[in-house]
Amino acid sequence: MAIVSRNEQQLAAESYIMNVFDMVQKRNAHQPEFLQAVKELFNTIQPVFVQHPEYIKYGVLERITEPDRIISFRVSWVDDQNRVQVNRGYRVQFNDTIGPYKGGIRFHPTVNESIIKFLGFEQIFKNALTGLPIGGGKGGADFDPKGKSDREIMHFCQAYMTELSNYIGPDVDVPAGDIGVGAREIGYMFGQYKRLKSYQAGVLTGKGVGYGGSLGRTEATGYGVIYFVNEMLKEKGLSLEGSTVVVSGSGNVATYAMQKAMQLGAKVVACSDSNGYIYDPDGIKLETVKEIKEGVRGRIKEYVDKHPNAEYYEGCTGIWSIPCDIALPCATQNELDVESATLLIQNGVKAVAEGANMPCSLEAVDLFIENGILFGPGKAANAGGVAVSALEMSQNSMRLSWTFEEVDSKLQDIMKNIYRKATTCADKYGYSGNLVAGANISGFLTVAEAMMAHGVY
Template identity: 65%
Template sequence: MSYVNDQLNELIRKNPNQPEFIQAASVVLKSLEPVVESNPKYQKAGILERITEPDRQIMFRVAWTDDAGRVQVNRGYRVQFNNAIGPYKGGLRFHPSVNLSIIKFLGFEQVFKNSLTGLPIGGGKGGSDFDPKGKSDREIMAFCQSFMTELYRHIGPDVDVPAGDIGVGGREIGYLYGQYKRITNHYEGVLTGKGIPYGGSLARTEATGYGLLYFLEAMLKANGKSLEGKTVVISGAGNVAIYACEKAQQLGAKVVTLCDSNGWIYDPDGIDLAAVKEIKEVRRARIREYVNDHPHAEYHEGHGVWSVPCDIALPCATQNELGLEDVKELVKNGCFAVAEGANMPTTIEAEKYLQENGVLYAPGKASNAGGVAVSALEMSQNSQRLSWTFEEVDNKLKQIMNGIFNNVSSAAKEYGMPNNYVAGANIAGFLKVADAMVSQGIV
């Protein structure tokens, strides 16, 4: 049995009941086989054993009081996965589905994603099973303050710099940062995604969605295609989906769908993004309200966005949202490219089917790295006490995403897998981290 298979079997044995983490690790390790088999130094240094085991896993109680005066208790997490190339960096997710397996999968993916940016940041992730939906601002503030009262002792600008993720936007980051500052008496860049008045970066809100389209544009160009005039289907209606839609429209594509956890909209005329922003960003309402003022649009309950014929599909909602039957429908309807805006939104079976059917497929650790890239740029601005213009940040983002595509494509070609951007992303991300780990000894 090979070194990779040995480690994968051991990983499964040591992490029972953690399917999301095992799924992410399996995809990465299998694609690394030609690299580690041809470089015995990695086996000698135990790199696979070490890179799949977090540096530390922190789990804690978060007690807070709701508006009715009742004490509520949630569970908080921070998994600091690997800091071989820089301080831990990764978002906080507040969602009822959060558990240790999901945080570990996200943290593991973050190691490679952050490596691909070319910036000096390691990988980590955190969050809680707290659900911000339906909570008042006071309740969210109470939760965030309690969460940070424990988390603050584990983070710092040169140690671990969290950001936002699902359920953690500008409001939550503000409450978290305020509590960190109150406890430590330090005004420093310990969180990213902050508001512009207190150290945030212009273009951070748009970064993941814009970066996704910059990567997609580079991938299409390398394969003789373009976005101009193409029909695009997008899932989600949060930050990533909204700004992926915005940039796709700017690049000449027609986006016809968005969705939230209740259902999805289809607008054959193209999504009216201003209306969506009003519904989701201002009023925090459900996407179904879109059809009230758009007579040609349709609203459907549940899951079904992938049934709409399209040229390009952008899953931007959550993990494992794109299954085998979904991609069969996409391929049947002529979809030629899928690029991930969410983290691991495609199941293993669906990913395999896409690749076997010649669909250009961009994995999230490469294509959605724009958010963390601009988070790192925010860290740089904080360290230098500078504030760059939107255009400066956006230009740097586009350069980073083009660089990621070029590195991913080159790695895939070098190991005899041209256009296998999954393998290319895993290999390119792994090599930088693994070589740093080898150089630093057994730690």
């Protein structure tokens, strides 16, 4: 029996990963966001294939980078002027090895197949990290809810769900919200699904509490980010108490990340929307932000009308020039580039955590890690939302409703466990202190082991 040296195993693993990435690049040449997500994973998992050469034999990487299926469909609807509008809808069912597909629906004009695939690919490993039995999927449409009436949004949501309803179900694929899809949109989609298929509470999460939703779901992603940051800081003897925080975005994730950070003693001084950002040296007044964004659905620049000490700046990237201890990018993918990362480091940032999906470029992430900045990757730091979505599924299955305190306690435990899994895997596989690598490896191992157990299909 031939003895294979560790060096030969390393070369074999490296060659395998490079060959698979070349194949993925050729197959998805015009999908930059998807390729970025794949590259980020591949950059860290070589040690796994050294210890598990059987993964090479059974083509785990080839299988895990190809979705189970991609569903694309026309969404036709009528606007308030009685004009027919047509959008394109998607659902990517990426991997259901450990449970039904689970992932949000995004309504935004930038949505395309590449973005939906990157989100679905990330979701596989994020969901695995939660320790809950949910697989990875994602959906959306190139529809822009901004400037649309409630009636137009209702018509679009109903048309979208009419097409999507044939592919989802409580034990098959359970969508939730994402950018452009909140409680209003989920309600319209759930109502349409109910008309078409009958009442099935578990088919969507993020529902209103009165019809099968979970207390704590609205706050979950933002709260989860802060719980994860808290674990990172405690490890280094630091604290949120007295820290200065900058948060990009002002939607659901950003709002509740700000809220929990303030509750734990931090001072949040800046937030943004797609037009620009506000800086309030006295600390952001969250009630005003909620009133603007959740009440009148206005723009963040209206904040300075009520708080004259605050300043508003057009454009979003300048927010990262504000000195802070903790930076939380919670808006959208690739919003924080290497130039912004350099500014944050120069200004003394101690920790960065991704509240959005892939908001930092690969180069920015590398720079943070090289400079010893505590960095929480999105698939770990923002997993709180999907974790509580899975808890909502559990409540729907059991016909129960847990209190906010019960849900929040479970969320805290899940985020602590995610942090421990990431740090343990980082240490075990030679990446001590690198939570990007640790989270990637932990999530990947969970899915890969299940794939091996199920055989090739």
